[in-house]
Amino acid sequence: MLKIENLTAEIDGKQILKGITLEVPAGEVHAIMGPNGSGKSTLSYVLSGREGYEITGGSATFNGIDLLAMEPEERAAAGVFLAFQYPVELPGVGNANFLRTALNALRRARGEAEVDAMQFLKLSRAKIKALQMSEDMLKRNVNVGFSGGEKKRNEVLQMALLEPKLAILDETDSGLDIDALKIVADGVNAMRGPDFSALVITHYQRLLDHITPDRVHVLMGGRIVKTGGPELALELEAEGYAKVAA
């Protein structure tokens, strides 16, 4: 499980996270909601190890291991997955090749046997079918020329293949039409189980219509200002952040 205690972080000398304390027990899905500039994306990058963020205090552990001391790839090997708000394009790199390279890197780090091209094809086809996506997705270059919705779907496909223990979804719902939103939600729901936790970061309540969170946290000004059940999301939607947080 994920345990964050009094985490503070800054970027370019500006403090963004001002003491976040949060626990996501194994098997639970938590939503983090908050207005723009509240520190949502910073939190997801700090947890996944992006450079440029200085941790000034506090801790974050995953199943007891110090997350913050690890390289991004080590965190991935430990089972942490970040679904990007803006998935990155890799020209000339085939999606299938990228996914297999990633899967094998993770398997290698965990001391498991690598999958060969045939095994991967079988595995990826099964996942694609379950997610109701097109096999075309595998043949294209990573995110190159993908529509906003396709990019997000590709993130969900990666998540399904890499089978993380903790998924952080950074505004995965932004820019999605209702059908794409459902595919993303189904992808997350399909993974729910006693060994899977997720941190769903979102502006809006609509994604939470499809992924019912166990807990909802409100992030404002770099702090969790309120925590509640799924009904809190509805409340936020109806009343606005300012009023709920007050």
Added chain:
Amino acid sequence: MPAVAETIETVQSAQEGGYKFGFETKIEMEFAPKGLNEDIVRFISAKKGEPEWLLEWRLKAYAMWLKMEEPDWAAVSYPKFDYQDAYYYAAPKNKVVPKSLDEVDPELLRTYEKLGIPLREQERLQGIAVDAVFDSVSVATSYKERLGKEGIIFCSISEAVHTHPELVKQYLGSVVPQGDNYFACLNSAVFTDGSFVYIPKGVRCPMELSTYFRINAQNTGQFERTLIIAEAGSHVSYLEGCTAPQRDENQMHAAVVELVAMDDATIKYSTVQNWYPGDAEGKGGIYNFVTKRGACRGARSKISWTQVETGSAITWKYPSCILQGDDSVGEFYSVAITNNRQQADTGTKMWHIGKNTKSTIVSKGISAGRGQNTYRGLVKISPKATGARNFTQCDSLLIGDQCGAHTVPYIENRCATAKIEHEATTSRIAEDQLFYCRARGLNQEEAVGLIVNGFCREVLKELPMEFAVEAQKLLAISLEGSVG
């Protein structure tokens, strides 16, 4: 000191007395004295038992070379090479070969490992293991039989001089004349060996021809000379080099490659060059000054160059096509990597002479460390080349902030109906690309390798399959330690 020089000098010092007896003694000792003069040229020719016409040809080249100046227009800088302080002939048997892989530089073995080169192959590359050598000899022999049935000639150029003098005489220097440029001229005077390929009319060569299958290919030396002739309607794919690191101790390399394609013939020439690039500070490393040119003499003929250049301290190389035949096609696909202090000035010349001739240039330059990478290309369209078309794409990728990428495209168009397109981009490996890969579990170097391979994909897909896989790994290895 280079190992060859060391060996020679050790032998010399052991034979102090013999040294002053002059030239004759040296012949018995299988090496020529240091320096370059007419006698050395005669010595090389005599050593190879060459006919008079070839000796004359060499001497003519040497005389021209004396009057030439070393070119300085390329964007590379290096200390002046002392041509009188080098050996131009040393028989292979003087080479110190390790007895087993235990005696080989462990660094080199680690690279082999990463490239996934099998043990037997590693031994062959180091010139070890009698078994492995026998293996490759028997493989070579069986291939030779198969090629012979088709009438294909594939042998060393020294052998061809004796077995097919009329072909060598007709074509040698017909694409790259002796006086073409300083380095080609030097090569013409002192070339030691290389490959000779002749594909008869209408024959499609049944396999990729590789120096691998030519006995003693590892000892072709620093002045390699290759000649490939494809008669009308024939087809051949030739692989040069090897993805394994080549620790040749000769610092100066000046090779010449000539290709001739007749009507409807196709020659595909692929190179992976991985000579020693020198250390991180730029000490040592090969100077690679190569002249490669193909003549599309026949109508609808096609010559395609693909190169992956990752080695050498200095690369000076412009594989070119002379598109004489109507509707002939020239292609140039290149990946050049410079890391640490490597410098590369490479590109192509496409000279359109025939009608409706077509050329494609795709160049991918990758600079890392303090590497300097220049694309230099010329597209020349003659007045009669009506309907000629060229497409050029030059992309540069920068890794770090101390390297350089330069693009120098020349276009000379004297034909109103020609169509010429040029596209160029320069980019960096973005931090977000690296982070994206790392967040999926790839380490920094795997991530760079993946992104760079993606950048080079258009070129890599032109390589024959067995080469492409190794070349991909090689790209990643060449850039190790260049990020972070």
